[in-house]
Amino acid sequence: MSSSSTTTTTTRLLMLKASDGVTFEVEEAVATKLGAINNMVEEEGSEDLICLPNVNGKFLGMVLEWCKKHANNNTNSDKGNDEVNKWWDKEFVMDLDQNTLYHLLMAADYLSGTELVDLLTEKVASMIRGKKVEEIRETFKIKSDFLPGQEEEIRKKNSWAFE
Amino acid sequence: MESFSDLPEDILVKIMSWLPPESLFRFKCVQKLWYILITSLVIKNDPFFVAKHLRNSNKKTSIFFRCIKDEKKLQEGFLNIYKNDGNNSSSDVLSYAIKYFKPQSRKYYDSFPKGYDDIDKVYKVVKISGYWFDDLTAQVYTLGINDSWREIKMREGTDDCDLFCDKTVCCKGVSYWLLFNVHTFEVIIYSFDMHDEEFRTIPLPDKFQTSSRGYVLDWDTSLTELNESLALFYHPKDKYGTVSPIEMWIMYESSEGHKFWCKHLSIDPVGGIYKIPILFWKSDELLMMENKKGLVSCNILTKRVRRLHNRKLSTFISFGYVKEFGFS
Numbered sequence: 001m002s003s004s005s006t007t008t009t010t011t012r013l014l015m016l017k018a019s020d021g022v023t024f025e026v027e028e029a030v031a032t033k034l035g036a037i038n039n040m041v042e043e044e045g046s047e048d049l050i051c052l053p054n055v056n057g058k059f060l061g062m063v064l065e066w067c068k069k070h071a072n073n074n075t076n077s078d079k080g081n082d083e084v085n086k087w088w089d090k091e092f093v094m095d096l097d098q099n100t101l102y103h104l105l106m107a108a109d110y111l112s113g114t115e116l117v118d119l120l121t122e123k124v125a126s127m128i129r130g131k132k133v134e135e136i137r138e139t140f141k142i143k144s145d146f147l148p149g150q151e152e153e154i155r156k157k158n159s160w161a162f163e
Numbered sequence: 164m165e166s167f168s169d170l171p172e173d174i175l176v177k178i179m180s181w182l183p184p185e186s187l188f189r190f191k192c193v194q195k196l197w198y199i200l201i202t203s204l205v206i207k208n209d210p211f212f213v214a215k216h217l218r219n220s221n222k223k224t225s226i227f228f229r230c231i232k233d234e235k236k237l238q239e240g241f242l243n244i245y246k247n248d249g250n251n252s253s254s255d256v257l258s259y260a261i262k263y264f265k266p267q268s269r270k271y272y273d274s275f276p277k278g279y280d281d282i283d284k285v286y287k288v289v290k291i292s293g294y295w296f297d298d299l300t301a302q303v304y305t306l307g308i309n310d311s312w313r314e315i316k317m318r319e320g321t322d323d324c325d326l327f328c329d330k331t332v333c334c335k336g337v338s339y340w341l342l343f344n345v346h347t348f349e350v351i352i353y354s355f356d357m358h359d360e361e362f363r364t365i366p367l368p369d370k371f372q373t374s375s376r377g378y379v380l381d382w383d384t385s386l387t388e389l390n391e392s393l394a395l396f397y398h399p400k401d402k403y404g405t406v407s408p409i410e411m412w413i414m415y416e417s418s419e420g421h422k423f424w425c426k427h428l429s430i431d432p433v434g435g436i437y438k439i440p441i442l443f444w445k446s447d448e449l450l451m452m453e454n455k456k457g458l459v460s461c462n463i464l465t466k467r468v469r470r471l472h473n474r475k476l477s478t479f480i481s482f483g484y485v486k487e488f489g490f491s
Contacts, residue, residue, distance in 0.1 A: 102165050105174055117177060124167065125181030133192045140168040145195050154192050161188035 014041070015049040016064070022057030024064055033067040035112025052111070059100075059107040066092060066116055093123040098139070176204065180212060183243075184225075226444065231478045238263050242482075244444050244460070244471070278333040280357040287357045289315075289338050291326060298322055299342075303360065318362045321353070332386045332393060339365075339386050339393055352386070352393075368412050368424035371397065387442040389413060394427065396440045408432070409440060428463060441482045452479060 012028040014037070031050075032038040040050055052060060069088050073081045096104070101124060108116040128136055137144065144151060155162060170178075179187060179201065191198045204212045225241045232238040240263040278287050286306040291299055299321055302312040327341035327350060336357040343350045352365040383398045393414040408429035416422050430440060430449070438451035438459060449461045450471075458471040458479070 098166060102167060102170065105170065109171075109174055117174070121174065121177040122181045124178045128178075129182055129186050131186075133189060136190060136193050139166075140193070141166045142168050142194050144193070146192075146198075151192050154198065158188040158191060161185040 013048070016060065017049060017051045018055050018057035018060040019053050020057045022060070024057075024060065026064055026068075027071070030064065030067045030071040033071055033113065033115075034063070035114060037111065039112075054110050055107045056103070059103045062100075062104055063107050063111060063113060063116065067113070070115070089119050093119060096123065172200065175200065176212065179204065226442065226450065226482055228479055228482045232263070242458070242471075244450070278336055278338050278355075278357040281336055282358045289331075289355050289357075291317075291331075291340055291353075299324060299326070301355070301362070315355075315360060315362075318364070324351070324353075327384070332388050334388045334391045334393060337393075341384065341386055350384070352395075365414070365422060367395070368397075368426075383439050385441075387440075389427070389443050390446060394443075395424075411440070430461075430463075450482075452482075 013025050014028055014031050016024045016026060016031065016037070018024070028041065032041055037050060055063070069092075070085060073084050073088070093101075101120060105117065105120045105124070108120060128139060131139065146154075179190075182190070187201050191201050225243050227239070228242055229237065229239050240261055242261050278289065279285075280287055288304040288306070289301065290304075290312075291301045299317060301315045301317050303315050304312050321342065323344050323346055324342040325345050327343045332339045338355045338357070340353045341350055342353045350367065352367060354363050354365055355361070356363070383396070385396050387394045387396065389411075395412045395414075397410045397412060408431045410429055411427045412424045413427045414422055414424055432438070438453045438461070441450045441452055444450050444460070447463045449463055451459050451461055453459060460469045460471055461467070462469075
């Protein structure tokens with residue numbers, strides 16, 4: 001859906017092309033919330049089409065949705081915006097599953113979306129914070145590679161963390 | 164399908180920066196890579212990790228304390244206070260956990276507040292020690308740079324001084340202590356700048372200056388920190404007789420570097436009983452002590468008092484504010 005309006009004549013539009021060929025038309029002010037795109041715009045100047053071979057369309061779309069919300073909320077400069085952003089961030093990460101979180105994190109990291117990486121890593125941390133060691137191994141799909149006895153030793157030394 | 168195990172190490176580190184110490188220490192058991200990663204981040208006090216963790220851990224406050232536990236044994240530990248923010252503020256839940264250290268398993272400097280030198284980007288720990296009739300000595304420890312304490316020269320005129328209490332406050336790269344003169348009982352605030360490593364003295368609010376002698380303060384007077392400013396709890400002298408409110412003063416600094424004190428609030432006795440303010444563990448939640456045993460959290464705005472700890476197991480002696488990592 002194009003949200004064309006006559007008041008945005010000064011806003012430059014960028015075309016972002018994802019790995020699967022899907023393209024997004026985004027205002028420069030929105031896209032430059034991503035450090036990587038900001039650098040490309042500043043260094044390479046006039047190029048309007050930016051190819052992003054490491055991000056697939058689905059996740060690029062989600063990253064841009066986040067950028068758009070934050071860019072819009074930041075234009076009205078009153079103090080309530082922090083609250084609005086926080087509330088919206090909560091909604092954004094609420095129902096993300098592990099697979100989506102993984103791809104979003106990789107996309108946000110690749111695009112240098114520092115604030116979004118912060119939001120997503122906090123979400124992952126909140127999912128694993130109270131878990132047992134065995135549950136972490138299950139979530140991360142990793143196996144213990146300690147020699148027999150080593151794990152018990154670490155547990156003993158850090159017993160307070162297991163109470 | 165990819166999973167979290169495919170995440171690159173730098174993202175894993177960012178996730179870890181959001182985890183509380185107990186989770187981090189537990190997760191050392193997950194696999195060798197995690198063990199090495201967490202050990203290198205935490206034990207070696209990686210300054211960037213610690214700085215990030217400091218910013219991220221605003222939902223929990225760790226407070227270092229000393230107490231006398233059963234059988235009159237001196238114990239040290241951390242009081243962790245958590246605030247679980249619900250969607251509306253009325254549903255917030257306060258929970259706490261007390262972790263005692265094993266004395267031998269702790270690094271010595273953990274109980275001292277760390278100060279951040281924002282110019283050289285290093286953490287430093289400063290301690291002042293010395294007892295009655297011993298001269299005070301000051302030592303500095305720079306985390307990750309050298310593994311030893313360096314002696315720092317104190318200012319002249321501190322020969323007759325002793326520490327008023329063993330609580331150090333650190334804000335904006337400066338550490339503060341209350342010192343008193345063993346002969347005159349005058350009290351001064353002594354500060355140490357983490358960057359230029361200079362000691363300075365700071366005057367107390369004018370109000371406290373009596374005409375004949377200098378500043379003579381009640382023994383429950385203490386320094387604390389509020390929103391990165393130095394704050395002072397002042398107990399009017401007649402408190403045992405007439406029950407007058409405890410005052411809290413905050414030190415502000417003008418753009419020219421001029422320091423001045425303003426009275427921030429008065430704390431009325433709760434239910435007619437004095438509670439000794441310890442520190443703000445959140446911007447409006449004040450931790451207070453009752454009869455050296457019970458701990459309560461008092462919301463300064465709503466006046467709501469919540470009891471944290473009232474078991475008669477331990478007698479609290481002192482508290483230190485430790486926002487950063489400090490662990491065994």
